[in-house]
Amino acid sequence: MTVTSRRRRHWKELAWLTKRHLAVITGVILSVVIVLLVALGPFIFTADPIAQDIDIRLTPPFLLGGNDPAHLLGTDQLGRDVLSRLLHGARLSLVIAWMSVLASAAVGIIIGLASGYYRGITDELFMRVAEAEMAFPFVVLALLLLSVLSSSPGHIIAVFIVVGWPIYSKIVRGLVLSLREEEFIIAAHAMGAHNWRIMALHLLPNLLPSVFVLCTLQFSVVIFTEAGLSFIGVGIQPPTPSWGMMLAEGRQYISTAWWLPTWPGLALMFTVLAANLVGDGLQDALNPRRRVGMA
Amino acid sequence: MTRYLVSRLIQLLVLAVIVVTIVFAAVRIVPGDPAMIMLGQIATPYEYESLKKIMGLDQPIPVQYVLFLKGLAVGDMGKSVFYGKPVMGMVVERLPATLGLAVVTMIWILLVGVPIGIYTACHQGSWADYIMRLLVYFTQAAATFWVAIMLILVFSVKLDLLPSFGSGTLAHVILPTTALGLGLVARVARFVRSGMLEVLGTDYVRTARGKGLAENRVMYGHAFRNVMIPLVTDTGLRFGWLLGGAVIVETVFSWPGLGSLTTTAVQMRDYQLVQGCVLVFALLFLVVNLLIDVSYTLIDPRIRYQK
Numbered sequence: 135m136t137v138t139s140r141r142r143r144h145w146k147e148l149a150w151l152t153k154r155h156l157a158v159i160t161g162v163i164l165s166v167v168i169v170l171l172v173a174l175g176p177f178i179f180t181a182d183p184i185a186q187d188i189d190i191r192l193t194p195p196f197l198l199g200g201n202d203p204a205h206l207l208g209t210d211q212l213g214r215d216v217l218s219r220l221l222h223g224a225r226l227s228l229v230i231a232w233m234s235v236l237a238s239a240a241v242g243i244i245i246g247l248a249s250g251y252y253r254g255i256t257d258e259l260f261m262r263v264a265e266a267e268m269a270f271p272f273v274v275l276a277l278l279l280l281s282v283l284s285s286s287p288g289h290i291i292a293v294f295i296v297v298g299w300p301i302y303s304k305i306v307r308g309l310v311l312s313l314r315e316e317e318f319i320i321a322a323h324a325m326g327a328h329n330w331r332i333m334a335l336h337l338l339p340n341l342l343p344s345v346f347v348l349c350t351l352q353f354s355v356v357i358f359t360e361a362g363l364s365f366i367g368v369g370i371q372p373p374t375p376s377w378g379m380m381l382a383e384g385r386q387y388i389s390t391a392w393w394l395p396t397w398p399g400l401a402l403m404f405t406v407l408a409a410n411l412v413g414d415g416l417q418d419a420l421n422p423r424r425r426v427g428m429a
Numbered sequence: 430m431t432r433y434l435v436s437r438l439i440q441l442l443v444l445a446v447i448v449v450t451i452v453f454a455a456v457r458i459v460p461g462d463p464a465m466i467m468l469g470q471i472a473t474p475y476e477y478e479s480l481k482k483i484m485g486l487d488q489p490i491p492v493q494y495v496l497f498l499k500g501l502a503v504g505d506m507g508k509s510v511f512y513g514k515p516v517m518g519m520v521v522e523r524l525p526a527t528l529g530l531a532v533v534t535m536i537w538i539l540l541v542g543v544p545i546g547i548y549t550a551c552h553q554g555s556w557a558d559y560i561m562r563l564l565v566y567f568t569q570a571a572a573t574f575w576v577a578i579m580l581i582l583v584f585s586v587k588l589d590l591l592p593s594f595g596s597g598t599l600a601h602v603i604l605p606t607t608a609l610g611l612g613l614v615a616r617v618a619r620f621v622r623s624g625m626l627e628v629l630g631t632d633y634v635r636t637a638r639g640k641g642l643a644e645n646r647v648m649y650g651h652a653f654r655n656v657m658i659p660l661v662t663d664t665g666l667r668f669g670w671l672l673g674g675a676v677i678v679e680t681v682f683s684w685p686g687l688g689s690l691t692t693t694a695v696q697m698r699d700y701q702l703v704q705g706c707v708l709v710f711a712l713l714f715l716v717v718n719l720l721i722d723v724s725y726t727l728i729d730p731r732i733r734y735q736k
Contacts, residue, residue, distance in 0.1 A: 157566075266447035269711040269718075271673025274691065275455075278707045281695045282456050282466065358572050362677045365574055366692045385578055385681070389586050396582070399575030407570040 158415020164408035172224045181215035183222040184373045192391050208393045223375040231357040234294035235349050242302020247333050250310025264300035273359045280368045343420050350413030354406040448711045453497050456700050467698045506705040511697045516705035527686035531671050534610040542614045546621025565615040574677040577608035594683040605682045624656035657728050665721035669714040
């Protein structure tokens with residue numbers, strides 16, 4: 135076989151893989167772009183996100199009615215640069231969302247493992263509470279807790295953990311119930327492995343892929359809820375910019391400045407889109423029934 | 430059937446008690462003082478003590494709990510400090526608007542989503558199928574309250590076609606239900622599509638076609654009937670999501686339902702009212718779930734719940 139034909143085959147394979155995994159590839163690229171924008175953006179677009187300048191208030195976005203390239207996405211009602219506010223707002227939103235998701239996953243894994251492995255009264259207790267909590271719409275339970283707490287980022291994360299763990303523990307428990315009957319677990323038992331060892335070294339690695347998929351899907355729930363809470367004023371407090379709050383403020387100027395409520399929602403959309411695409415792709419990859427062709 | 434219903438009702442009751450306990454505990458165990466938050470920094474100790482008394486917070490927690498349960502048993506959820514009215518009355522007054530919004534949304538989602546799902550299942554790989562797939566990704570990534578604002582921007586501000594807030598006429602219902610349902614309609618379509626694809630390969634569909642039934646009859650009468658059970662479960666579970674979405678969408682459209690009442694209550698730190706609203710949301714969800722389970726027997730004659 136000549137080098138060229140091998141290379142051609144190589145390209146063919148790559149094209150096939152790209153087509154097959156188009157969604158997940160788009161998701162990963164989108165995620166990388168978002169992370170880069172959020173991490174490096176403020177060094178490129180150096181406008182201060184909280185500096186006010188009444189003279190240039192409500193400048194339309196560049197080329198969309200505006201002519202100031204210093205404010206690509208326009209300025210808000212106080213003359214603050216919308217792009218900088220978006221980028222800075224993203225930092226806190228993303229950190230809060232990922233920390234909440236990972237922490238609730240951790241709590242959910244521990245409770246789910248304990249419930250599925252020991253069963254009995256532990257199981258009954260935790261699962262009833264989980265079911266009861268899942269009867270509340272996510273945002274409603276978060277609202278209830280935040281009505282008593284002051285809304286600092288720490289509190290918001292804590293609330294999301296309290297509201298978020300049940301779904302993880304339900305899934306983990308289900309997986310553990312079926313895994314604990316598998317031969318490798320019985321073998322580990324027979325060799326005298328301690329319960330802790332079985333849970334940490336034999337069960338946990340088998341749980342992580344599914345939990346990770348759930349994380350990417352729950353990410354959208356959490357980031358929407360965080361934006362929603364900021365939108366009605368019980369989330370992140372001004373002057374710290376947040377997407378939800380920018381939406382709420384922009385809504386007041388909807389008849390004069392269409393760009394104010396538009397950009398934060400689009401930012402939210404692409405962030406969630408990235409996570410959902412990656413999550414769906416992973417789900418396909420992990421679910422053998424949906425896996426096709428090339429192994 | 431009766432036995433099944435009784436056991437389900439007992440389960441529901443147990444969950445309801447836990448739900449009530451969670452709501453009770455949330456505002457008392459969380460490290461924040463409701464009375465202090467409501468009054469703000471400028472309150473005198475006397476005001477503080479008397480507000481605590483009004484809210485019943487001066488009692489020991491176990492006593493508060495018993496009083497709370499006793500009150501609930503006779504439909505008393507305390508008094509809203511901000512409005513000075515009983516919470517129960519306010520909630521009951523607002524409930525129909527929210528339920529109406531949710532039901533109308535459900536209906537349009539199913540009316541639009543199901544035919545699209547069936548169509549794309551029959552025309553796999555067509556342009557409609559691809560557009561559908563793209564739409565699913567984009568509509569699911571759009572926050573409902575942002576969709577609500579964008580709808581207002583386009584249909585109320587720019588085109589001046591539909592009212593942006595309030596309720597009363599049919600025109601008022603269009604934007605809120607569109608915003609609320611947009612994320613779900615694509616989901617329903619996808620769900621029906623994959624369900625149909627599974628069913629279309631089965632023997633009984635081939636038999637139905639073989640005996641010369643009209644294609645529509647095969648699709649709706651034979652194939653779709655078997656997609657309905659998972660569809661009802663999935664859509665039913667989304668009902669809770671819908672109620673959650675309603676909280677903020679109602680606020681955007683000033684829709685006089687339970688959701689906007691909840692946000693006002695939270696903004697006013699009127700935690701008696703928050704407590705009542707939240708409780709009703711959760712109990713509503715439990716009841717809807719029960720109804721879904723029972724409705725299976727109507728859809729699928731094979732399920733009769735008897736042992």
